Amino acid sequence: MSLRRIGATITAHTVLIGLAGLILLPYVWVLLTAARAPSEIFSNPFGLPTEPGIIVENFRRAFTSVPMLRFLGNGAIVTASLLILQLLIAIPSAYALAKLRFAGQGLLFALIIASLCVPIQVPMLPLYLGLAHLGALDSYFALIFPFVLSPFAIFLLRQQFKSFPDEIIQAARLDGFSEFEILTRLIVPSAKPAIAAFAIFSITAHWNDLYWPLIVVSSQSMATPPLGMLYFRDGDLGTDYGAMMAGAIVVIAPIMIVFLFAQRHFIRGLTMTGLR
Incomplete structure (x- = not known):
């Protein structure tokens, strides 16, 4: 390897490490804040914690001062229900747009593309x-219903299904396969990376959503994780920043774990869909 290539490689890695550091800096600050006593948060915001044991107390308050498990349970119910319902609608819709012929197909697909341009x-x-x-406010129905139909999922899966060979589908029909069997036994297994990619998008978006729950949820018992973070504020005592940052770590952790386990399928799904 020439010196020029070695220098270029070192420069590229240095830039990437620097960018990674900038991206990780807020998370490091959250962790440091969760490990500080209240008196240190403003007096020494960027220094190392001087009371290591305080992090345990902050995490304890994160679960006792608010119903954190309830928030996490609400988030899990909403995101899991939405993902299942979105896929149940998007998969057959994408198959129909990709492999079937019917009147108004082009117009319907154009409307789906247009809906992607409409802000939420x-x-x-x-x-x-x-x-x-x-009378459906402050309920799981209010949190789930507006997002059941996902134009992005239909578009993403339609692009994936479009590349599936028509010859295999025709052969399956000659062998007596129904359209449902073709979809479930042939199309869906071949599209697992794209489905995994959409699952990551959907789970991340709805787990982290604060805008809609802030509008339709009025009780603490129905709060999702991001909305639950607001309950660490107290009008008399002020905001418990240590417990809030500990709670933020708890809220972030499930998404990070899901992505770490599914990142290979996520990247593969985006790459395969983009190539078609």
């Missing part, structure tokens, strides 16, 4: 008014 804030007011009229 646009339909929120009519949705809120509709849910209020039905």
Whole structure:
């Protein structure tokens, strides 16, 4: 290897390590804050903690001062329900758009593409008014219903299904396979990376969502993890920043674990979909 290539490699890795450090800096600050006593948070915000045992106390308060397990349970119910319902709708819809022929197919796909350009804030007011009229606010239904139909999932899976060989589908039909069997036994297994990629997007987006729960949730018992972080504020005592940062670590951890286990499928799914 020439000196020029060695220098380029070292430079590239140095830049990447620097960028990684910038990205990780907020997480390091959160961890340091969770390990500090309240008196140190403002007096020594960037120094090392002087009372290592305080981190245990902060995590204890994170679970006792607010119903943290309830928040995590609500987040799990909402994200898991949404992912299942989104895939149940998106998979057959994407298959129909990719492999079947019917009137208005092009228009329907154009509407799906157009809906990707609509900010999520646009339909929120009519949705809120509709849910209020039905008396469905402050419920799992209010948290789940507006996001059940995912145009992004339909688009992503349609692009993946489009590349599946038509010859195999025709052969399966000649062998007596129904369209449902073709979808479940042939198409879906070949699209697992794309499905995993969408699952990461969906879980991350809805687990971290604060905007919609802040609008439709009014009780602490229905709060999702990001909304639950607001309950660490106290009008008389102020914000318990140590416990809040400990709670933030607890909230972030499930997403990080999911991504670490699924990152190979996630990257493969994005790469395969992008190549088609």
